[in-house]
Amino acid sequence: MSRVLVPCHVKGTVALQVGDVRTSQGRPGVLVIDVTFPNVAPFELQEITFKNYYTAFLSIRVRQYSSIHTQAKWVTCLRDYCLMPDPHSEEGAQEYVSLSKHQMLCDVARVLELRLILRQPSPLWLSFTVEELQVYQQGAKSPSVTFPKWLSHPVPCEQPAPLLEGLPDPSRVSSEVQQMWALTEMVRASRTSRRIGRFDVDGCYDLNLLSYT
Amino acid sequence: MWQEESDLSLSIAQIVQKLKGSSLYAQLERQAWASLQRTDIKLESLKEDIKRFFKTSGWEKKLQNAVYSELSVFPLPSHPAVPPEHLKEPLVYMRKAQGSWEKRILKSLNSMCTELSIPLARKRPVGEQKELLNKWNEMGTDEPDLSHFRPVYAPKDFLEVLINLRNPNYENGDSPSFRTHLGLIQIPLKVKDIPELKELFVELGLTTGQLGIDDSTQVPPELFENEHVRIGQKVLAEQDSAAAQQYVRQGSPTALRAELWALILNISSQPEDILYYEQLKTNVIQHDLLVDSLIYKDVKLTASNDDYYFVFEDYLYQVLLCFSRDTSVLGHFAYNSASPPRSYIRGKLGIEEYAVFYPPNGVIPFHGFSMYVAPLCFLYNEPSKLYQIFREMYVRFFFRLHSISSHPSGIVSLCLLFETLLQTYLPQLFYHLREIGAQPLRISFKWMVRAFSGYLATDQLLLLWDRILGYNSLEILAVLAAAVFAFRAVNLMEVTSLAAAEAVLADLSTLKVMPLLQIFLFATVT
Numbered sequence: 001m002s003r004v005l006v007p008c009h010v011k012g013t014v015a016l017q018v019g020d021v022r023t024s025q026g027r028p029g030v031l032v033i034d035v036t037f038p039n040v041a042p043f044e045l046q047e048i049t050f051k052n053y054y055t056a057f058l059s060i061r062v063r064q065y066s067s068i069h070t071q072a073k074w075v076t077c078l079r080d081y082c083l084m085p086d087p088h089s090e091e092g093a094q095e096y097v098s099l100s101k102h103q104m105l106c107d108v109a110r111v112l113e114l115r116l117i118l119r120q121p122s123p124l125w126l127s128f129t130v131e132e133l134q135v136y137q138q139g140a141k142s143p144s145v146t147f148p149k150w151l152s153h154p155v156p157c158e159q160p161a162p163l164l165e166g167l168p169d170p171s172r173v174s175s176e177v178q179q180m181w182a183l184t185e186m187v188r189a190s191r192t193s194r195r196i197g198r199f200d201v202d203g204c205y206d207l208n209l210l211s212y213t
Numbered sequence: 214m215w216q217e218e219s220d221l222s223l224s225i226a227q228i229v230q231k232l233k234g235s236s237l238y239a240q241l242e243r244q245a246w247a248s249l250q251r252t253d254i255k256l257e258s259l260k261e262d263i264k265r266f267f268k269t270s271g272w273e274k275k276l277q278n279a280v281y282s283e284l285s286v287f288p289l290p291s292h293p294a295v296p297p298e299h300l301k302e303p304l305v306y307m308r309k310a311q312g313s314w315e316k317r318i319l320k321s322l323n324s325m326c327t328e329l330s331i332p333l334a335r336k337r338p339v340g341e342q343k344e345l346l347n348k349w350n351e352m353g354t355d356e357p358d359l360s361h362f363r364p365v366y367a368p369k370d371f372l373e374v375l376i377n378l379r380n381p382n383y384e385n386g387d388s389p390s391f392r393t394h395l396g397l398i399q400i401p402l403k404v405k406d407i408p409e410l411k412e413l414f415v416e417l418g419l420t421t422g423q424l425g426i427d428d429s430t431q432v433p434p435e436l437f438e439n440e441h442v443r444i445g446q447k448v449l450a451e452q453d454s455a456a457a458q459q460y461v462r463q464g465s466p467t468a469l470r471a472e473l474w475a476l477i478l479n480i481s482s483q484p485e486d487i488l489y490y491e492q493l494k495t496n497v498i499q500h501d502l503l504v505d506s507l508i509y510k511d512v513k514l515t516a517s518n519d520d521y522y523f524v525f526e527d528y529l530y531q532v533l534l535c536f537s538r539d540t541s542v543l544g545h546f547a548y549n550s551a552s553p554p555r556s557y558i559r560g561k562l563g564i565e566e567y568a569v570f571y572p573p574n575g576v577i578p579f580h581g582f583s584m585y586v587a588p589l590c591f592l593y594n595e596p597s598k599l600y601q602i603f604r605e606m607y608v609r610f611f612f613r614l615h616s617i618s619s620h621p622s623g624i625v626s627l628c629l630l631f632e633t634l635l636q637t638y639l640p641q642l643f644y645h646l647r648e649i650g651a652q653p654l655r656i657s658f659k660w661m662v663r664a665f666s667g668y669l670a671t672d673q674l675l676l677l678w679d680r681i682l683g684y685n686s687l688e689i690l691a692v693l694a695a696a697v698f699a700f701r702a703v704n705l706m707e708v709t710s711l712a713a714a715e716a717v718l719a720d721l722s723t724l725k726v727m728p729l730l731q732i733f734l735f736a737t738v739t
Binding site: 049053054085086088089090091093094095096097098123124125126127128172176179180183198199200201204205206207208209210211212 | 256257258259260292294295299303304305316319320322323326327332333334335336380381382383384392400401402403496500538540554555556557558559560562566567569570571573619
């Protein structure tokens with residue numbers, strides 16, 4: 001499935017916290033990231049990819065048109081998607097994640113804005129976020145071409161001419177030849193990736209010191 | 214579902230790509246060409262007929278074994294756009310720590326090089342090459358002056374690095390709090406607890422027969438041992454890797470072990486493998502490397518002094534010297550958090566065409582490295598097969614014991630698993646040892662880094678390594694370490710210093726591994 005990157009503007013994260021952020025001791029456990037798409041028409045969301053950084057649960061809300069003539073509304077399309085099976089340990093903490101539209105709870109056909117709600121209930125981590133956020137829409141389908149009439153509307157099969165004595169059935173021969181041709185094409189296309197195994201350069205292995213870079 | 218299908222096709226594409234470079238691919242091609250002579254292969258249905266031929270002649274089984282081998286070794290990518298360093302190690306701070314550790318090793322090796330004025334590598338003069346070739350089978354009789362060489366690092370240096378490992382995003386407060394781990398490792402990796410370990414090691418349970426327990430002299434062989442041997446012979450006849458891996462979870466009979474391990478590791482001695490080993494031998498003869506002296510020193514210090522392994526001294530040189538020249542080992546750095554050291558040909562510093570890896574296999578041996586090879590000498594006496602088995606064991610398991618990574622079988626996870634098990638199930642012992650300044654990991658670290666080689670009796674060690682192969686995981690090392698502490702808990706409660714604790718745990722050669730594991734996992738009342 002082809003996909004096309006949608007240029008997006010990721011706003012800064014906003015921490016949701018009860019009470020005054022500056023004076024309270026604890027760290028926020030909920031962050032909200034707004035993603036807008038300036039200069040892009042409402043599009044169909046195909047895929048969202050990002051790199052996790054210690055976020056435990058992710059919810060996504062989209063503002064979209066549910067049908068052509070209604071107002072744009074906020075809908076939750078992903079609820080509490082688990083990124084870290086154990087929020088107190090490192091498992092899944094820095095993984096690359098890809099979410100496709102098939103994993104969403106609702107149809108995401110005409111998206112205007114995204115809102116990611118990140119949750120990290122564990123007090124062990126100093127900060128959490130998601131990085132390298134990328135949003136994709138459906139790639140263009142192959143352009144429709146008008147075929148010549150005889151190709152798109154083939155003439156109904158005529159009765160085949162009676163077989164000459166001793167010759168094989170032409171349709172069977174053509175399918176076998178097709179198979180063999182496909183095999184030869186595959187053999188030609190494949191290349192071996194065998195390693196050579198030499199460690200020296202032209203027979204010389206006279207070295208300087210080990211390099212640190 | 215869509216996600217699973219695309220993951221599957223990605224994995225299939227990757228495995229096919231890897232297998233294309235293997236000798237099995239060339240063999241299958243040759244077999245396919247040769248099979249065209251057969252009368253039951255018709256041109257019209259070429260593809261189907263050849264597939265059927267492969268199924269009946271056992272080649273499909275070989276291909277299955279190769280695919281199974283790839284799946285066991287290489288981690289499947291979760292995401293197509295993952296960069297290669299993420300596959301080596303997903304956590305950025307661990308990659309950085311591994312990088313700094315490697316830099317220290319390189320500095321140490323470089324300073325040894327300049328102090329002793331010995332080049333990293335030199336071509337041997339023809340006379341010396343002839344001499345070495347004559348002495349190839351008895352290199353142990355050589356007594357070179359190795360007094361100026363010191364090992365690049367020892368396990369206890371590595372332990373200090375692991376103790377100081379910190380996640381910058383973790384709340385490492387100055388004062389101890391609920392976040393501070395009571396053991397030495399301060400990284401919050403996910404480790405299994407005993408209920409999860411019981412699920413993983415279900416074949417070690419009390420109701421399942423084990424070699425190492427149910428083959429002792431008091432137990433009549435009709436109860437378990439005879440049947441187990443019969444099944445083992447059947448598995449070998451079928452030549453199925455996956456079945457062999459499942460089978461050795463209950464232990465491998467001594468007579469079948471060599472073949473079973475070769476089947477699990479997918480090693481078959483083809484003529485090209487023997488040729489490859491001979492080529493490596495030629496490389497050893499032609500070039501002399503600084504790491505050779507490190508290997509000599511290590512063998513002399515460790516294996517030669519061991520009652521069980523000193524007889525294999527010559528084999529160890531033959532395997533380890535060739536291992537250093539083997540560039541195919543470089544492939545494992547794709548999934549190892551470590552990276553091979555680089556250098557440049559003299560006079561061509563910085564020019565990429567003259568960049569090489571040093572040593573050619575990218576692995577710098579440390580103190581005790583030769584102990585990974587020594588137990589295998591009991592199983593294989595043919596040098597090229599012994600070499601292949603060791604190389605495969607290294608790139609599947611042993612590399613994880615001396616590189617910093619978050620993998621569940623990596624040494625950091627094993628240390629944390631050991632400390633967590635001890636703390637949870639033997640809290641009094643753990644607290645006591647901590648109070649007297651004898652953190653348990655300081656004693657058990659050296660056991661785990663060497664996979665208990667040189668500490669256990671050989672037959673017990675091989676039973677342990679059966680399970681490492683069977684479960685494709687090193688976690689059993691941490692469980693055994695905790696089980697040993699549990700076994701000697703009464704004595705350990707009475708000691709009052711680290712030295713005394715070390716003395717209690719100095720000699721493990723009388724321990725029986727399987728009963729200890731079984732009792733710790735399945736029979737301890739918690």
